[in-house]
Amino acid sequence: MTSSTRADRLVPAAIILFSLVPVLGGALRLGELGGGAEITPDNARFFASPVPVVVHAVTVSVYCLLGAFQFAPGLRRRRPGWHRAAGRLLVLCGLLGALSGLWMTVFYPKPADVGALLTGVRLVFGTAWVVFIALGFAAIRRRDVTAHRAWMIRGFAIGLGAGTQAVVLGSWIAAFGPLDQLSKAVLMLASWLVNLAVAERLVRRQARPRTGLLMGEKR
Known part of the structure; x- marks a missing residue:
C-alpha cells in the first residue's frame, strides 16, 4: 500500500471519526425538534426559531463528512471532476453553516x-x-x-x-x-x-x- 493510498483511507477516516460527536449532536437536535420533544429552558430558543439550528446542523454535518474526502490526495488526482463538484457544495455548506452560527450567536437568548x-x-x-x-x-x-x-x-x-x-x-x-x-x-x-x-x-x-x-x- 502506497503512502497516497494510506492517506486516502486514514485521513478521511480520522476526520469522520472526529466529526461524529457534533454530527450526532446535530442529528439529536433535529430529532428533538421534529419529534415534538418537551420544551425546556435549555431548548426553548430552538423551538421558538428552528430554521437557523436546522440549517446549521445539516450544513455543518455535510461540510465535515464530505469535506473529509477532500483530504484524500489520490481521490483528488483520480477524480478531479468530483473534487470540483464536492468543493462547490462545501463552499455553500460552509457559508451557510457559518452564517447560521453567527445568526444564532447574535439573536438567540x-x-x-x-x-x-x-x-x-x-x-x-x-x-x-x-x-x-x-x-x-x-x-x-x-x-x-x-x-x-x-x-x-x-x-x-x-x-x-x-x-x-x-x-x-x-x-x-x-x-x-x-x-x-x-x-x-x-x-x-x-x-x-x-x-x-x-x-x-x-x-x-x-x-x-x-x-x-x-x-x-x-x-
Whole structure:
C-alpha cells in the first residue's frame, strides 16, 4: 500500500471519526425538534426559531463528512471532476453553516454558561470561517491552487472546531466538573486555536516540497 493510498483511507477516516460527536449532536437536535420533544429552558430558543439550528446542523454535518474526502490526495488526482463538484457544495455548506452560527450567536437568548467572552469568540471565528472560505474560492477562481488549498484548510479547521471542543470540554467536565462562563469560553477558544495551529502546520508542510522544487529549478 502506497503512502497516497494510506492517506486516502486514514485521513478521511480520522476526520469522520472526529466529526461524529457534533454530527450526532446535530442529528439529536433535529430529532428533538421534529419529534415534538418537551420544551425546556435549555431548548426553548430552538423551538421558538428552528430554521437557523436546522440549517446549521445539516450544513455543518455535510461540510465535515464530505469535506473529509477532500483530504484524500489520490481521490483528488483520480477524480478531479468530483473534487470540483464536492468543493462547490462545501463552499455553500460552509457559508451557510457559518452564517447560521453567527445568526444564532447574535439573536438567540444566551444560556447561563454563555457570557460576553464566548459570544465574542464565536463571532470572531464565525466571521473568520466566512472570510477563509471566500478567500479560498477567490483563489481558485484566479487558478491559484496553493492559496486555494491553504485557505480551505484553514476554513475547514474552524468548521471542525466542534469536534475538538467536544473532546476538550468533555475531558474537562470529567476531570474537574461543570463549566462556568470563563472556563467554557477559554476552552472553546483553545480548541479553535489548536485546530488552526494544526491547519497551519499542514499548509506549511504541503508548501515545502513545492518551494524546494522551485528553488531547484532556479539553480
